[in-house]
Amino acid sequence: MLVYIIRRLMQAVLVMVVMSAxxxxxxxxxxDPVAMMISPDASDVERDAVRAALGLDQPMWRQYxxxxxxxxxxxxxxxxxxxxxxxxxxxxxxxATLELAFASLVISLALGxxxxxxxxxxxxxxxxxxxxxxxILGFSLPNFWVGLMLIMTFAVLLPDLLPxxxxxxxxxxxxxxxxxGLKLSLFTAxxxxxxxxxxxxxxxxxxxxxxxxxxxxxxxxxxxxxVKFARAKGxxxxxxxxVHVLKNIMIPIATVSGLEFGQTVAFAVVTETVFSWPGVGxxxxxxxxxxxxxxxxxxxxxxxxxxxxxxLAVDLLYSVLDPRVRLESRAx
Amino acid sequence: xxxxxxxxxLPPPPQTPFRRVISDFCESKLALFxxxxxxxxxFIALFAPLISPQNPFDIAGLDLLDAKSPPGSxxxxxxxxxxxxxxxxxxxxxSAIFYGMRISLFVGFTSVVAALIIGIVVGLVxxxxxxxxxxxxxxxxxxxxxxxxxxxxxxLLSLLGKGIDKVxxxxxLVQWAxxxxxxxxxxxxxxxKEYVEAAACLALPAYRIVFRHILPNCLPSLIVIATITLARxxxxxxTLSFLGVGVPxxxxxxxxxxxxxxxxLMSGSYWISFFPGIALAIAIVGINLAGDHLRDVLNPxxxx
Amino acid sequence: MRATLSVKNLRTHFFTKEGVAKxxxxxxxxxxxxxxxxxxxxxxxxxxxxxxxxxxxxxxxGRIVEGSSIRLNGEELTTxxxxxxxxxxxxxxxxxxxxxxxxxxxxxxxxxxMIETVQAHLEVSRADALARSRAAxxxxxxxxxxxxxxxxxxxxxxxxxxRVAIAIALLHRPKLIVADEPTTALDVTIQGQxxxxxxxLCRESGTAMIWVTHDLAVxxxxxxxxxxxxxxxxxxxxxxxxxxERPMHPYTxxxxxxxxxxxxxxxxxxxxxxxxPSLLKLPAGCTFKARCPIAIGTCATMPALEEHRPGHWxxxxxxxx
Numbered sequence: 001m002l003v004y005i006i007r008r009l010m011q012a013v014l015v016m017v018v019m020s021a022x023x024x025x026x027x028x029x030x031x032d033p034v035a036m037m038i039s040p041d042a043s044d045v046e047r048d049a050v051r052a053a054l055g056l057d058q059p060m061w062r063q064y065x066x067x068x069x070x071x072x073x074x075x076x077x078x079x080x081x082x083x084x085x086x087x088x089x090x091x092x093x094x095x096a097t098l099e100l101a102f103a104s105l106v107i108s109l110a111l112g113x114x115x116x117x118x119x120x121x122x123x124x125x126x127x128x129x130x131x132x133x134x135x136i137l138g139f140s141l142p143n144f145w146v147g148l149m150l151i152m153t154f155a156v157l158l159p160d161l162l163p164x165x166x167x168x169x170x171x172x173x174x175x176x177x178x179x180x181g182l183k184l185s186l187f188t189a190x191x192x193x194x195x196x197x198x199x200x201x202x203x204x205x206x207x208x209x210x211x212x213x214x215x216x217x218x219x220x221x222x223x224x225x226x227v228k229f230a231r232a233k234g235x236x237x238x239x240x241x242x243v244h245v246l247k248n249i250m251i252p253i254a255t256v257s258g259l260e261f262g263q264t265v266a267f268a269v270v271t272e273t274v275f276s277w278p279g280v281g282x283x284x285x286x287x288x289x290x291x292x293x294x295x296x297x298x299x300x301x302x303x304x305x306x307x308x309x310x311x312l313a314v315d316l317l318y319s320v321l322d323p324r325v326r327l328e329s330r331a332x
Numbered sequence: 333x334x335x336x337x338x339x340x341x342l343p344p345p346p347q348t349p350f351r352r353v354i355s356d357f358c359e360s361k362l363a364l365f366x367x368x369x370x371x372x373x374x375f376i377a378l379f380a381p382l383i384s385p386q387n388p389f390d391i392a393g394l395d396l397l398d399a400k401s402p403p404g405s406x407x408x409x410x411x412x413x414x415x416x417x418x419x420x421x422x423x424x425x426x427s428a429i430f431y432g433m434r435i436s437l438f439v440g441f442t443s444v445v446a447a448l449i450i451g452i453v454v455g456l457v458x459x460x461x462x463x464x465x466x467x468x469x470x471x472x473x474x475x476x477x478x479x480x481x482x483x484x485x486x487x488l489l490s491l492l493g494k495g496i497d498k499v500x501x502x503x504x505l506v507q508w509a510x511x512x513x514x515x516x517x518x519x520x521x522x523x524x525k526e527y528v529e530a531a532a533c534l535a536l537p538a539y540r541i542v543f544r545h546i547l548p549n550c551l552p553s554l555i556v557i558a559t560i561t562l563a564r565x566x567x568x569x570x571t572l573s574f575l576g577v578g579v580p581x582x583x584x585x586x587x588x589x590x591x592x593x594x595x596x597l598m599s600g601s602y603w604i605s606f607f608p609g610i611a612l613a614i615a616i617v618g619i620n621l622a623g624d625h626l627r628d629v630l631n632p633x634x635x636x
Numbered sequence: 637m638r639a640t641l642s643v644k645n646l647r648t649h650f651f652t653k654e655g656v657a658k659x660x661x662x663x664x665x666x667x668x669x670x671x672x673x674x675x676x677x678x679x680x681x682x683x684x685x686x687x688x689x690x691x692x693x694x695x696x697x698g699r700i701v702e703g704s705s706i707r708l709n710g711e712e713l714t715t716x717x718x719x720x721x722x723x724x725x726x727x728x729x730x731x732x733x734x735x736x737x738x739x740x741x742x743x744x745x746x747x748x749x750m751i752e753t754v755q756a757h758l759e760v761s762r763a764d765a766l767a768r769s770r771a772a773x774x775x776x777x778x779x780x781x782x783x784x785x786x787x788x789x790x791x792x793x794x795x796x797x798x799r800v801a802i803a804i805a806l807l808h809r810p811k812l813i814v815a816d817e818p819t820t821a822l823d824v825t826i827q828g829q830x831x832x833x834x835x836x837l838c839r840e841s842g843t844a845m846i847w848v849t850h851d852l853a854v855x856x857x858x859x860x861x862x863x864x865x866x867x868x869x870x871x872x873x874x875x876x877x878x879x880x881e882r883p884m885h886p887y888t889x890x891x892x893x894x895x896x897x898x899x900x901x902x903x904x905x906x907x908x909x910x911x912x913p914s915l916l917k918l919p920a921g922c923t924f925k926a927r928c929p930i931a932i933g934t935c936a937t938m939p940a941l942e943e944h945r946p947g948h949w950x951x952x953x954x955x956x957x
Binding site: 137140141142144149151155156157263266267269270284285288296300303307 | 362478479480482483486487490563564567568570571574575576577587590594597598600602605606609612613616617619620621624
């Protein structure tokens with residue numbers, strides 16, 4: 001088991017190195033960050049001075065080596081624009097993104113799971129058909145479109161038409177509370193007001209997937225012999241669904257949720273832009289548009305690491321939920 | 333003279349698989365509705381220049397005083413009605429949407445077709461060659477698939493810059509892996525079937541076996557994937573354009589139109605984003621509704 | 637003495653797109669307390685569906701058709717409310733399935749699955765339920781029950797799993813146990829043990845049992861009475877000795893003749909030609925007619941189940957008394 005973890009981590013490091021090299025080379029080849037930072041009237045002398053100060057006058061391979069050397073020590077360079085260490089910027093904004101992703105995960109599970117199970121239990125009912133059609137819409141409509149519609153409805157139209165309807169904020173993050181050195185807005189009411197629309201937007205895609213998966217698995221599980229046997233034992237329907245069926249459904253749901261979490265963080269880029277949510281996603285977009293290379297590279301490194309860790313966590317979670325897997329690995 | 337009523341009725345001609353697919357498909361009203369939406373979108377895209385009241389790219393024809401007019405208002409010179417309003421540059425929204433639909437569908441469709449071709453070639457080669465080539469190709473496919481499409485596209489476009497051709501490249505790169513994987517799976521299933529052995533016994537050259545025999549049998553599942561991927565491609569392009577890294581301002585797709593209108597959302601001119609949004613939804617939802625049912629109908633188990 | 641189970645004119649039909657499959661089409665039998673009835677037939681004969689019908693576990697598109705009666709100690713089950721049926725299942729009627737790997741939920745522990753059975757019918761604490769489960773495991777001859785309770789089903793052998801299933805069936809000392817081919821998936825030695833245990837339990841506690849099987853040899857040594865089913869109907873029923881030694885129906889004779897034994901060594905095994913008819917397209921008249929070596933003209937009409945000898949019934953026109 002330990003060997004497996006170590007091997008995975010080493011693979012991750014390899015991927016990170018390759019990725020960073022690729023991006024480094026790519027961004028180097030196009031665009032001149034210096035042009036972005038100083039006024040167009042600056043003389044060549046001034047331009048060269050800035051370039052030298054940032055180490056941009058060195059040949060590419062040397063710049064890359066400098067970068068790697070610093071990276072190993074945890075220093076990913078300073079953001080060209082903000083002057084702050086790039087990694088520091090990322091970590092500053094990370095809690096906001098994680099908060100958003102987490103809230104959307106909770107929403108997608110809390111709504112998606114019951115709806116999917118219901119659709120599996122009564123597949124021919126009108127409710128089930130509505131849910132399934134809704135799920136198609138859920139994963140096909142683009143993220144930003146949904147965000148836009150939600151803003152229009154809940155932040156503009158409804159409050160305009162119905163004076164008593166609370167106006168939900170369309171941008172920004174709410175008041176934060178310090179917890180273990182992290183600023184989290186999950187624990188304030190104002191935080192939730194700001195979190196609600198973006199979290200719902202982000203949860204739609206995954207929620208739709210969960211609904212479909214829960215329904216498919218429920219339909220697979222219900223005709224199984226052990227469900228019939230549970231009925232033959234005289235168990236109540238709620239126990240059968242709530243324990244026997246659900247425990248079997250949780251395995252694929254947990255796997256998919258875990259793997260999709262990475263996608264969620266990626267899609268957060270869009271949601272954060274729509275709602276001006278101060279997370280790493282928005283930071284990435286801004287950095288890309290402004291050619292702030294250190295930040296982009298730092299972001300990628302964090303993301304790759306995050307993905308690898310996530311995959312590993314999902315594998316471990318799977319073995320916890322499915323005792324057949326756990327015991328086999330112990331035997332081998 | 334024979335009495336028609338006395339003649340035994342001939343049994344109805346057996347349904348060809350194609351006909352059965354069509355009739356199964358038509359059983360779902362929802363799928364037909366989806367198809368109807370797709371037809372509308374296609375019609376708009378194909379005939380945009382003919383049905384647009386205005387050419388939104390012709391700056392000379394715009395009257396800035398008409399900018400941000402609400403839907404239904406009439407132009408300053410009384411010549412045309414802005415059914416869907418105008419945007420910040422006084423462009424007629426309806427015309428802009430028609431042209432935008434054209435670009436959105438074009439980019440989506442082209443990228444899917446290209447990715448399909450590349451994916452099919454890669455997948456079939458991998459399946460038929462087997463061994464190390466297969467392992468290598470699938471490794472590449474796996475790596476591509478493990479990254480979220482949007483991030484890859486973002487990074488790529490930040491490297492390549494703006495332009496429709498660059499967007500196409502990014503979309504193709506992000507999508508071919510799906511088709512590669514699907515084509516390989518389908519080909520592997522077919523490869524083990526007897527007709528391939530029979531063709532090999534006839535000493536047909538490999539490429540002929542692959543393309544004339546195996547490929548047609550892989551098509552149903554590939555068609556389904558292509559349909560769903562098309563919707564995703566359109567959505568992805570719209571997202572990228574919305575973020576500002578997609579199509580250039582001179583050739584606005586629906587995503588870019590939505591992005592343009594975003595700043596006006598809170599100040600009341602909602603229609604600049606709203607109507608392009610509806611148009612986009614029509615295209616995407618239509619494709620998905622039809623494609624979802626198509627998938628059920630083309631399920632290999634049902635075809636046999 | 638009143639019969640524990642009394643089934644009259646049971647008809648369970650499946651209403652599918654292709655037509656109506658009459659899985660069970662007019663079945664009558666009684667089971668007395670402490671008695672073991674062997675329900676024998678090939679696949680497609682309707683024996684499993686009969687078992688499920690008794691427990692009310694027929695899923696759509698199947699259902700028990702009007703006119704059927706199933707009485708447990710006098711109480712009519714076909715018209716009972718869902719909640720009443722639920723409380724009967726597992727407590728007054730218990731069922732043992734064929735494949736214990738599929739009947740125990742693989743992701744739940746054995747004690748969980750036993751405790752929930754206890755608590756579904758009795759208001760007891762978890763500790764009490766656990767004690768009861770433990771006692772049931774001991775009763776079926778499982779050594780080190782505490783270890784077994786904490787384990788998962790896939791960690792057991794087939795025979796052990798089936799013993800657990802039997803233990804679960806016994807938790808509430810039911811009046812009737814329906815066992816659906818419980819030893820088919822096990823090897824012969826284990827089979828023998830389980831048969832012995834089952835017989836002992838019925839004698840000791842007065843539990844009635846219906847043992848559904850396709851294997852005549854199994855019930856020959858176990859059951860008090862045998863009912864032979866074919867295409868949804870009972871074609872012969874009587875005391876075990878009578879049915880085995882003096883069978884009346886040609887199908888029963890065919891079944892007995894096709895079982896290899898000392899007497900048949902060296903001879904070609906007798907076979908019943910043909911196949912069971914599809915339940916969707918049952919032939920008119922006697923359903924066995926097409927495969928019967930002694931079919932005659934009158935077989936174009938379905939014979940009724942008649943008591944040709946005392947306590948020994950058969951559905952055939954050509955029974956020689």
